[in-house]
Amino acid sequence: MKCGKHVTLLALFCVAGSAPIVAQSPPPPPANEFMTEFVIANRILADQGIIADGFGHLSARSPTDTNRFYMSRARAAGMVTVDDVMEFDASGQPLDQRGRRLFSERFLHAEIYKARPEVNSVVHSHAPTLLPFGITGTPLRPVAHMAGFLVRAAPVFEIREAGGNETDMLVSTPELGAALAKTLGQAPIILMRGHGFNTVGTSVKQAVSRAIYAEVNARILMEALKMGNVVYLNESEAAKIAKITNASMDRSWEIWKFKALANAPKL
Amino acid sequence: MKCGKHVTLLALFCVAGSAPIVAQSPPPPPANEFMTEFVIANRILADQGIIADGFGHLSARSPTDTNRFYMSRARAAGMVTVDDVMEFDASGQPLDQRGRRLFSERFLHAEIYKARPEVNSVVHSHAPTLLPFGITGTPLRPVAHMAGFLVRAAPVFEIREAGGNETDMLVSTPELGAALAKTLGQAPIILMRGHGFNTVGTSVKQAVSRAIYAEVNARILMEALKMGNVVYLNESEAAKIAKITNASMDRSWEIWKFKALANAPKL
């Protein structure tokens, strides 16, 4: 085996006989482990009620090529297996479609990856408790410390502004994806009026956990608004706690994973 | 084998020795598969909380005789097996009752099939989150794109108008069934005041998925109405997305089925 010339995933398996390779960023996890975790993340989104049906999807930027990303073929997150995962290029086109049906909204993922180089994962969800905020314009702001990442009110994507009054509501073109990415700006979450929401993260764990705690925060805020004057986290509180909870998210991941894999289809 | 001239579904089954048959509509699925899917649909309605108890029912127009339809004997949807399924004529009478108890409201199914030739399946449900709309007259309109099929506010059947103030609330005669079918008109769903709702579809999957997403939409709208001004889908948005989601419903069906058959009685 000759090593050292191909700085790719293979480098990981390249041990003997040549000088060590110095990577500019931490080496990606081995392909198998990365894929397994990606599939588990799909299952967690299903089990936690973030993607309860066959709509909604998770993507992850390729750890070996920043111009590519992974998503499953068009399938319910709770059913996704390693074999279902496909690779897409920066424009949202599959490298090898293999005759499979694809999520038409993969362009919102593609355009967010283009606009936000630090983002490595995107969740798209229709969780019912988030919808009322986008529908009424009620600001989704952080009231629970676990949702500190919200910091400020989540932006709302009104597709009528980008696509007019006669769209099919879907972000299924590069143009609409770019418009959504523009509204997202530097935020960690964006609400889509009458449709759902997206979270982004520097890792799959961050994007997924943000989706889960955004949903918890929505439930809490929904009831607090009915009770009286709401005290929100201020920006300092929100930013500080967000950093800390993010660093400890493995603790939630462990139990989410345990629950998601109980009585579930094979990975 | 000489095939290849008639590009229809039949071509698939085109084997040897006779002139090809031209069907006016695609041939029905084999009886066994149809029945199995029908029973699974019952289980899905139970598992998704649309028919949680022994009341509520699903029917399907016979794929081989448009004047007949299938329904289970009077039994909880979550318990229905293939053996429980019975065939009814256009007036709602069983072809062979075999001494079994029947749902007294089978006439609402019968009358809808009469009035709506394109309808091939009907769901009757008591899901609690839909009831408040019929009870208060609050319009059930689409706010979530997955419920685009609602398009306009669901009509409400007030049994007092058709049957007076002293009914038993049940649509258990052909006359009441016809009155309900008239109020339904060309809509995909009808609310029944103080009772429940029905959805219809060109297929079992469509009727069932409409019931599930109507319920989701009701939950979302219920909370949105408490928050402030609600932006509904407009007619163009609703109609367009409804067509798309309908075509992709197999994706939800797969996970609904998986969940419904876990820890369930034998089919």
Next chain:
Amino acid sequence: MKCGKHVTLLALFCVAGSAPIVAQSPPPPPANEFMTEFVIANRILADQGIIADGFGHLSARSPTDTNRFYMSRARAAGMVTVDDVMEFDASGQPLDQRGRRLFSERFLHAEIYKARPEVNSVVHSHAPTLLPFGITGTPLRPVAHMAGFLVRAAPVFEIREAGGNETDMLVSTPELGAALAKTLGQAPIILMRGHGFNTVGTSVKQAVSRAIYAEVNARILMEALKMGNVVYLNESEAAKIAKITNASMDRSWEIWKFKALANAPKL
């Protein structure tokens, strides 16, 4: 074997050699079946969220002695086995305590059986969705046809009226039990302010199913009241549908039982 003289449970096993016995009411089920169904009813109450914890209880008048009734020893309904069931006399005293802890509120059962000869079963529940009605005095009236048995607003037992302002909230004496039975009057359900509710029935199935559908009706009414003007069932509608649903309750019982016995402790 000599038959015909003892019109009791034994009559059921009396077959040969004498004129048939005409009973004034249907003969009670065999003891074993009766007990098994009673235990299953306990499990159903647990599984349906009517008695979620170790408080709340079910009783049944003895089918062989109208002056006695059955209740489990003080144990969570979801854990009750046949061996836990004990027999009590008309005053609420156990025939044979066997050193076991008893529910202190068995007197509410005893006094209801005294006051209502036609009642053969009583449920006592703390289900959270019922509590707000008793706490605020908002009338619990029927809005869903499955709760037609409510007919009129449920009476509310305010223990301060019967026991003053310094009670421990429990109906743990014959006097308080009698006061509750008086407030109950001829109603099928009574709310207890800040505590819970009781349903009664001519059978275990009726008392249990009334508890389940009272809870469903409470959830529906709770949301309807937030939406606007509520149309309640009128007395005629409520009374008529109540009779019909009661006669069909085996259909719900079958699936409730199936769910309650899945992953449950041994009977």
Next chain:
Amino acid sequence: MKCGKHVTLLALFCVAGSAPIVAQSPPPPPANEFMTEFVIANRILADQGIIADGFGHLSARSPTDTNRFYMSRARAAGMVTVDDVMEFDASGQPLDQRGRRLFSERFLHAEIYKARPEVNSVVHSHAPTLLPFGITGTPLRPVAHMAGFLVRAAPVFEIREAGGNETDMLVSTPELGAALAKTLGQAPIILMRGHGFNTVGTSVKQAVSRAIYAEVNARILMEALKMGNVVYLNESEAAKIAKITNASMDRSWEIWKFKALANAPKL
């Protein structure tokens, strides 16, 4: 074997040959049983939705040294095993850290144990239904008799008063822990604005059951407040019923434990 000199845990195993030992309080349970019950309590908190994720924690004062307490390493309550439990000194420092990650908020436990000698267990939870009360300042008062222990409105810890406007929201220093303990005073529960709540008890069972019934009371009160004038338990009612329910809590514990250990990780 020589007994009688060491009034410690060993006394339990001291049987033969000497005068009986009179302990000032009941002897603690054997170490193994104590630890098993502590782990089960963690699982119950997870299963009952009080600690649904990897945040939130339970502690117990050491039965053999009142200056020490037990807590798991930083891990989801639903995953905690006996091996995860660690011992901490009065200042919140681990006796033997073994390189493990610790809950940064262990200081709120430590300071409560210092301030409240009778307290032997503390729960820290983020249950979403409690949050709206702390966020809006709506008094959490007892409306359900099972939450009689509330007696008076729960105090609210506003971290801005103790730590200023730029904290990270966490009670992660002895100073903040002491401030929280001061606000708690002699109460059984304290709400933390934008964060969660803590309950305390003289035993693990009491602290855990208080957390569970505080959550139930919050759900009931939340809806009652929307309906109209709320009748709260008065102080006499609340205090009396609290004493009784506490003495019967084993009944709830049995079913909570059964549910928590079904489909759970090994203890």
